[in-house]
Amino acid sequence: MSRLSCLIVLLLLALRAPSAAGAAAGHPAQPLVERSVHAMRADPEASRRHAEQALELLAAQPQPDLEIRARLQLCDYFAERDSRLARDQIASARKLLPHSRRHGLQGGLSTCEGEIEENAGDYAKARALFDQAVEITERYDDGEMLANALYQRGYLRGVQGDYATGLADLRRARTLYERLGLAAHASTTMNGIAILYNRLGDHEQARHYYEQTLKAQRADGSRRELAVTQHNLGRVYENLRQWDKAREAFEASLELSRSIQYPRGEAYALRGLASVRNAEGAPEDALGLLKLAELLQKRTPDERLRAQILLQQGIALRSLKRPAEALAPLQQALAVFRQVDSLQELSTVQQALATAHADNADWKAAFEQQRDHTHTLQRWLRGQLDQRFATLKIEFDTAATERENKLLLREKAATENALVQAQRASRLQVLAIGLGSALLLLLMLLVLHQRKSTRAMQRLALTDELTGLPNRRDVLTRLQDLLNDRRPRPCALLIIDLDHFKSVNDDYGHLVGDELLKAVAEVLRDAVRPPACLGRLGGEEFVVVLPEAGEPSALAAAEMIRERVQALDPGRWMPGARRLTASLGIAVSRPGRDDVSSMLHRADEALYRAKAAGRNRVFAEAA
Numbered sequence: 001m002s003r004l005s006c007l008i009v010l011l012l013l014a015l016r017a018p019s020a021a022g023a024a025a026g027h028p029a030q031p032l033v034e035r036s037v038h039a040m041r042a043d044p045e046a047s048r049r050h051a052e053q054a055l056e057l058l059a060a061q062p063q064p065d066l067e068i069r070a071r072l073q074l075c076d077y078f079a080e081r082d083s084r085l086a087r088d089q090i091a092s093a094r095k096l097l098p099h100s101r102r103h104g105l106q107g108g109l110s111t112c113e114g115e116i117e118e119n120a121g122d123y124a125k126a127r128a129l130f131d132q133a134v135e136i137t138e139r140y141d142d143g144e145m146l147a148n149a150l151y152q153r154g155y156l157r158g159v160q161g162d163y164a165t166g167l168a169d170l171r172r173a174r175t176l177y178e179r180l181g182l183a184a185h186a187s188t189t190m191n192g193i194a195i196l197y198n199r200l201g202d203h204e205q206a207r208h209y210y211e212q213t214l215k216a217q218r219a220d221g222s223r224r225e226l227a228v229t230q231h232n233l234g235r236v237y238e239n240l241r242q243w244d245k246a247r248e249a250f251e252a253s254l255e256l257s258r259s260i261q262y263p264r265g266e267a268y269a270l271r272g273l274a275s276v277r278n279a280e281g282a283p284e285d286a287l288g289l290l291k292l293a294e295l296l297q298k299r300t301p302d303e304r305l306r307a308q309i310l311l312q313q314g315i316a317l318r319s320l321k322r323p324a325e326a327l328a329p330l331q332q333a334l335a336v337f338r339q340v341d342s343l344q345e346l347s348t349v350q351q352a353l354a355t356a357h358a359d360n361a362d363w364k365a366a367f368e369q370q371r372d373h374t375h376t377l378q379r380w381l382r383g384q385l386d387q388r389f390a391t392l393k394i395e396f397d398t399a400a401t402e403r404e405n406k407l408l409l410r411e412k413a414a415t416e417n418a419l420v421q422a423q424r425a426s427r428l429q430v431l432a433i434g435l436g437s438a439l440l441l442l443l444m445l446l447v448l449h450q451r452k453s454t455r456a457m458q459r460l461a462l463t464d465e466l467t468g469l470p471n472r473r474d475v476l477t478r479l480q481d482l483l484n485d486r487r488p489r490p491c492a493l494l495i496i497d498l499d500h501f502k503s504v505n506d507d508y509g510h511l512v513g514d515e516l517l518k519a520v521a522e523v524l525r526d527a528v529r530p531p532a533c534l535g536r537l538g539g540e541e542f543v544v545v546l547p548e549a550g551e552p553s554a555l556a557a558a559e560m561i562r563e564r565v566q567a568l569d570p571g572r573w574m575p576g577a578r579r580l581t582a583s584l585g586i587a588v589s590r591p592g593r594d595d596v597s598s599m600l601h602r603a604d605e606a607l608y609r610a611k612a613a614g615r616n617r618v619f620a621e622a623a
Contacts, residue, residue: 027057027058027061027063027066028057028061029053029054029055029057029058029061029063029066029070030066032050032051032053032054032057032070033050033051033054033066033069033070033073035047035050036048036050036051036054036070036073037069037073038184040073040076040077040224041184041185041188041217041222041223041224041225042184042220042221042222042223042224042225042260043223043224043260044077044080044224044260044261044262045260045261047073047077048073048074048077050073051070051071051073051074051077052074054066054067054070055067055070055071058070064096064097064099064100064101065100065101065102065105067093067096068093068096068097068100068102068105068108068109069105069108071089071090071092071093072089072093072105072108072109072112074086074089075089075090075093075109075112075116076112076115079112079115079116079119079301080119080264080300080301080302081263081264081299081300081301082301083116083119083120083301086112086116087113087116089112090109090112090113093105093109094109097109102140102142103136103140103142104136104137104140104141104142104144104145104146105142105145106136107132107133107134107135107136107137107140107142107145107146107149108133108137108145108148108149110129110130110132110133110136110149111129111130111133111145111148111149111152113129114126114127114128114129114130114133114152114153114156115152116301117129118152118156119300119301119302119303119304120301120303121303121304121336121339123156123159123160123339126156127153127156127157127160130149130152130153130156131153133145133148133149133152133153134146134149134150134153137149143176143179143180144176144180144182146173146176147172147173147176147177147180147182147185147189148173150169150170150172150173150176151169151170151173151185151188151189151192153166153169154166154167154168154169154170154172154173154192154196155170155192155195155196157169158170158192158195158196158199159199159304159342160342161199161342161343163196163199163200166196167193167196170189170192170193170196171193173189174186174189174190174193177189183216183220184217184220184222184225186216187213187216187217187220187222187225188213188222188225190209190212190213190216191209191210191213191225191228191229191232193209194206194207194208194209194210194213194232194236195232197209198232198235198236198239199344203236203239203240206232206236207233207236210229210232210233210236211233213225213229214226214229214230214233217229218480218484218595219480221597223256223259223260223597224256224260224262224265226256227252227253227256227257227260227262227265227269228253228265230249230250230252230253230256230269231249231250231253231265231268231269231272233249234246234247234248234249234250234253234269234272235272237249238272238275238276241279243276243279243280246272246275246276247273247276249272250269250272250273250276251269251273252593253265253268253269253272254266254269254270254273255593257269259598263296263299263300264296264299264300264302264305266293266296267293267294267296267297267300267302267305267309268293268305270289270290270292270293270296271289271290271293271305271308271309271312273289274286274287274289274290274293274309274312274316275312277289278312278315278316278319281319283315283316283317283319283320284316284320286312286315286316287313287316287317287320290309290312290313290316293309294309297309303336303339304336304337304342306336307332307333307336307337307345308333308345310329310330310332310333310336311329311330311333311345311348311349311352313326313329314326314327314329314330314333314349314352314353314356315352317329318352318355318356318359321359323355323356323357323359323360324360326352326356327353327356327357327360330349330352330353330356331353333345333349334346334349334350334353337349343376343377343379346376347373347376347377350369350370350372350373350376351369351370351373353365353369354366354367354369354370354373357369461473462474464535464536466514466517466518466536467517467518467521467536468521469521469524469525469534469535469536469542470533470534470535470536471535471536472535472536472537472538472543474535475533475534475535475543475545476535476543476596476600478533478545479491479493479545479596479599480595480596482545482547482589483589483594483595483596483599488589488591488592489547489548489591490548490549490550490588490589490591491545491546491547491548491549491588491589492545492546492549492550492551492553492554492557492586492587492588492589493543493544493545493546493586493587493588493589493599493600493603494543494544494545494546494554494557494558494561494584494585494586494603495537495541495542495543495584495585495600495603495604495606495607496524496541496542496543496544496561496565496582496583496584497540497541497582497583497584497585497607497611498517498520498540498541498565498580498581498582499580499581499582499583499611499615499616500615501513501539501540504516504574504577507574508573508574508577512573512574515573516570516573516574516580517540519568519570519573520542520565520568520580520582521536521542523564523565523568524542524544524561524564524565526564527560527561527564528544528557528561531547532544532545532546532547532549532557533545544557544561549588550588551586551588551620554586554588554620555586555618555620558584558586558618558620559618561582561584562581562582562584562616562617562618565580565581565582566579566580566581566582566616568580581615581616582616583607583610583611583615583616583617583618583619584607584610584617584618584619585603585604585605585606585607585608585609585610585619585620585621586603586606586618586619586620586621587599587600587602587603587606587620587621588620588621602621603621605621606619606620606621607619609621
């Protein structure tokens, strides 16, 4: 989006609700609410903390719209963990609605209430609440709340087999998020679109969408959404019976979920790993994983997740020749899937029940379940076929309408332009040639100036102004490229921190500190040679990326750097001062599993250990 377009959007938003925006913009809780919104997709616990801190400020300085938004964030958090606490947030927020200036927030409350009902397995009530939320937010033209409602309704429609209208809702939500500049929300919506394609049976299309989503989520650090997408990609491989890839995706989801204390994500990932172990003929392992998943599921009100765990338990018990024990979990799963009308999962449970009854020599029950399985499978397949045609029709109609609108706009613009040019030509024939020449010359000068400015801006954007080294963005982008390589090989990350540097600024002043940083940069520039890359993280911290380096070579490089820094004589700037020393932390990548954030975190932990051990040391956090 151009700067002019951004300015127009901001002006329109300001004109639409000036009083509400003005009242909230200067409130000290406003930044905390915004941080909570952005953190929900990366670190739900941080999102909860920000929202609760905002409520503490709002208790002293009330602002109804901000308080409702903060409570919406807490409702979103608790909807996956404790439905009672989530409902408490809705009740508190509804009391504020008569004083609210942003009427679309009423639709946001209906959306979160619908999410609670969906987790509880009451899909009919959830659907009604999502419909209500869409109607309210459309009426008040609240783009953000409308996009949230469309996302939830589209996903639920897909779960119920209404793929065509579900995709229409999700695509509309994605367009709204992109217009509002909410890139993380847009990538989450792309994840929802992929889920629907997967349920529709188009696994390759789903895989394509998931890979796009993973790339976007890694870039913006949305760790919770990354865990969800990894799990959903595992479901694609599960449907394709590609068990090694499914295991890899579920393990990645499990690791991410544990790192951000996300029990619902852990439970889903463990269920996925149990499904893989069942398929590989290891039902005992599957039962162990499912026991852990069951404990985690009790901390999240998700009936569909509970039914999926029960289904895998039944399959494992039947594989262990314990068909009588398998019946109870399978029948419980059957009741849930029948209630939510999830035909694909319902047919899977019915087939598992038919086999378990046959193993128990209950031929009548086995026949009835097999008959029900066949009937459900036919309904599901017919629905898939109908929905494929409906989806194709919607996509075709949408594309045709967009093409027609573009042609009409182009025609209109061409006609208007032709009329204007004709009028100008009739009045300014003599001056046209001279004006055109002058304009051409001006454009050439502008192009040259723009090219120089662009190059200068690119250099400035990627260079640390004080030391002339690559800045944090440049060096971490290079690290991201190494981690994203199709054939990833180990690489090492070194964080270098100058010991007691604050005392230099305090005792000799920041100008001396700056000169000393430049001198250290020169020492590092001389020590670090390509293909290794060097940069400044900020303050007194520097960073080195070593491609294709394991721990031994990283330790050797770090020791060499430490010795060269120690050899620098600071007496030129600080007469009689002590020697300058540095502490270094090292992290070695785990190919295919690490991202920039995780490597920085581990290298920083190693640096902390080096500092705690007395400084002027090198510590490595082994991969």
